[in-house]
Amino acid sequence: MTAPTSASQKLVTAPFRFTVNGQPVEAAVPGGRRLLDVLRLDLGLTGSKEGCGEGECGACSVLLDGEVVDSCLVPVCQVEGREVRTVEGLATGGRLDPLQAAIVEAGGVQCGICTPGMLMAGRAFLDSGNAGAAPTSAAPTDAAIREAIAGNLCRCTGYGRIVEAIRLAAEGRVSTMSAPDAMAVPLAGADRRLLDLGDPEAETPRTLAEAYALLADGGRRPLAGGTDALVERTAGVPGADRYLDLAALDALLGIRVLDGALILGAATTYAELRRDPLIAEHASVLAEMSAEVGAAQIQNRGTLGGNIATASPAGDSLPVLLALDAEIVVGGVRGERTLPAASFFPAYRRTALAADELILRIRIPLVPDRTVAFRKVGTRRAQAISVVVLAVAWRWQNGLWRDVRVALGSVAPTPIRARATEAALEGMPPTARVAAVAAATLAAEITPIDDVRSTAVYRRTVAGRILHRIVRDAAGW
Numbered sequence: 001m002t003a004p005t006s007a008s009q010k011l012v013t014a015p016f017r018f019t020v021n022g023q024p025v026e027a028a029v030p031g032g033r034r035l036l037d038v039l040r041l042d043l044g045l046t047g048s049k050e051g052c053g054e055g056e057c058g059a060c061s062v063l064l065d066g067e068v069v070d071s072c073l074v075p076v077c078q079v080e081g082r083e084v085r086t087v088e089g090l091a092t093g094g095r096l097d098p099l100q101a102a103i104v105e106a107g108g109v110q111c112g113i114c115t116p117g118m119l120m121a122g123r124a125f126l127d128s129g130n131a132g133a134a135p136t137s138a139a140p141t142d143a144a145i146r147e148a149i150a151g152n153l154c155r156c157t158g159y160g161r162i163v164e165a166i167r168l169a170a171e172g173r174v175s176t177m178s179a180p181d182a183m184a185v186p187l188a189g190a191d192r193r194l195l196d197l198g199d200p201e202a203e204t205p206r207t208l209a210e211a212y213a214l215l216a217d218g219g220r221r222p223l224a225g226g227t228d229a230l231v232e233r234t235a236g237v238p239g240a241d242r243y244l245d246l247a248a249l250d251a252l253l254g255i256r257v258l259d260g261a262l263i264l265g266a267a268t269t270y271a272e273l274r275r276d277p278l279i280a281e282h283a284s285v286l287a288e289m290s291a292e293v294g295a296a297q298i299q300n301r302g303t304l305g306g307n308i309a310t311a312s313p314a315g316d317s318l319p320v321l322l323a324l325d326a327e328i329v330v331g332g333v334r335g336e337r338t339l340p341a342a343s344f345f346p347a348y349r350r351t352a353l354a355a356d357e358l359i360l361r362i363r364i365p366l367v368p369d370r371t372v373a374f375r376k377v378g379t380r381r382a383q384a385i386s387v388v389v390l391a392v393a394w395r396w397q398n399g400l401w402r403d404v405r406v407a408l409g410s411v412a413p414t415p416i417r418a419r420a421t422e423a424a425l426e427g428m429p430p431t432a433r434v435a436a437v438a439a440a441t442l443a444a445e446i447t448p449i450d451d452v453r454s455t456a457v458y459r460r461t462v463a464g465r466i467l468h469r470i471v472r473d474a475a476g477w
């Protein structure tokens with residue numbers, strides 16, 4: 001089979017056209033080139049820094065259509081037609097942005113490596129409407145500011161002064177400061193030499209039929225938010241050198257209720273799950289889970305479909321989907337099929353997806369009166385891979401547990417349902433004795449390993465304790 005090539009198929013290809021700080025630019029580069037490289041190497045905008053290249057440090061943060069993202073994890077094909085704002089675009093009319101002035105006043109800069117990224121994360125927060133605006137709204141809390149910059153590392157000043165600067169800017173308590181001339185950096189001219197970085201090409205199909213045909217043709221790797229795929233590339237993990245960019249497939253978007261189920265497009269991001277009213281109404285546990293994934297930059301880009309396809313035993317959404325009895329709808333040239341989440345993860349980092357199939361959507365049956373509890377234990381508050389992640393779903397019937405689901409991640413080679421533990425709770429009252437039996441059953445049932453993040457013993461102990469606490473909290477004793 002050959003890939004479609006006719007003009008009617010309208011694949012998005014280079015040159016990619018978008019705006020940077022209000023100026024239109026064209027990038028005639030492979031679509032898999034990182035936005036960070038386009039900014040720094042092709043356009044000469046070196047304000048955004050490369051620290052880790054893996055989404056951990058936030059030094060490369062820029063705004064994409066107003067949302068903060070790590071530019072080291074964004075392929076340029078996904079910037080087509082969009083608006084990029086970098087630190088060079090903050091100062092306008094010869095004046096520093098109030099947040100830049102505030103960070104100077106608060107003494108929030110030492111070596112300056114983290115500063116551009118901090119400014120962009122802070123600016124996104126101030127523009128989000130969640131930061132309050134003096135004098136009418138309450139000032140943002142410390143916790144809200146710290147959450148906004150949780151994806152940005154600073155090894156020098158400590159975070160206190162940076163938090164203070166964001167608060168000063170939110171409250172409008174900043175003097176105006178003129179911007180030094182050097183900050184008005186022009187975009188590089190058209191004669192700038194483009195470097196060959198060996199970037200993958202990318203194709204951006206507009207319809208599922210085009211996507212299926214390209215996938216069936218082979219040699220292409222689907223790409224959603226890129227927060228796993230681009231990290232792997234930076235880390236040198238071998239893979240296809242051609243991306244099948246899913247960003248223009250409307251069929252993968254959207255959250256809706258249909259025929260008694262919540263339907264989530266595979267390209268739904270964690271940020272969308274956090275703010276969507278249907279999620280709040282029908283499956284608020286998904287919003288709770290999403291708030292624990294990475295930090296703002298990852299939540300704005302990472303998708304549910306990407307988490308499922310990566311199939312990491314530590315993937316945070318996977319125990320939740322198992323506990324909710326989710327079904328995963330996949331599609332390809334041979335048509336669509338629906339698979340229960342419980343049989344979607346057959347082995348370590350493997351899925352039931354065929355090489356020529358895409359994850360299209362996730363179907364979650366709506367169950368009246370269902371309660372779902374979610375707990376994630378990581379090594380730190382943000383950007384932490386789970387040490388143990390657990391989701392428990394149940395209904396009460398005459399004071400007894402019914403339809404119990406206990407699902408975990410990071411305790412076995414795949415995300416699992418703990419069936420023996422479910423049986424220990426099913427039909428039982430939520431007493432202290434039942435909680436103890438269930439916790440002991442769980443600790444015995446899981447098969448965790450020692451690794452860099454934790455030990456098997458700790459994981460067994462903590463999984464049992466979390467479950468014990470969930471039973472206790474549910475019963476209120």
Ligand SMILES: Cc1cc2nc3c(=O)[nH]c(=O)nc-3n(C[C@H](O)[C@H](O)[C@H](O)COP(=O)(O)OP(=O)(O)OC[C@H]3O[C@@H](n4cnc5c(N)ncnc54)[C@H](O)[C@@H]3O)c2cc1C
Nearest residue numbers: 055224225226227228229293294302303306307309316359
């Ligand atoms: C700093 C950092 C922090 C992170 N923190 C967390 C965390 O706390 N919890 C957590 O669970 N994960 C975390 N992750 C991992 C990652 O963000 C998630 O797994 C995310 O959901 C991946 O989604 P994506 O859209 O970015 O996937 P991509 O990187 O685009 O794709 C990942 C894989 O899925 C495939 N794929 C994507 N979409 C589809 C589809 N529709 N059909 C078929 N295949 C598809 C791709 O081919 C690729 O193999 C973190 C990553 C980083 C870099």
Ligand code: FES
Nearest residue numbers: 051052053058072
């Ligand atoms: S360089 Fe560290 S997050 Fe991009």
Ligand code: FES
Nearest residue numbers: 110114154155156
């Ligand atoms: S000022 Fe040096 S890393 Fe933050």
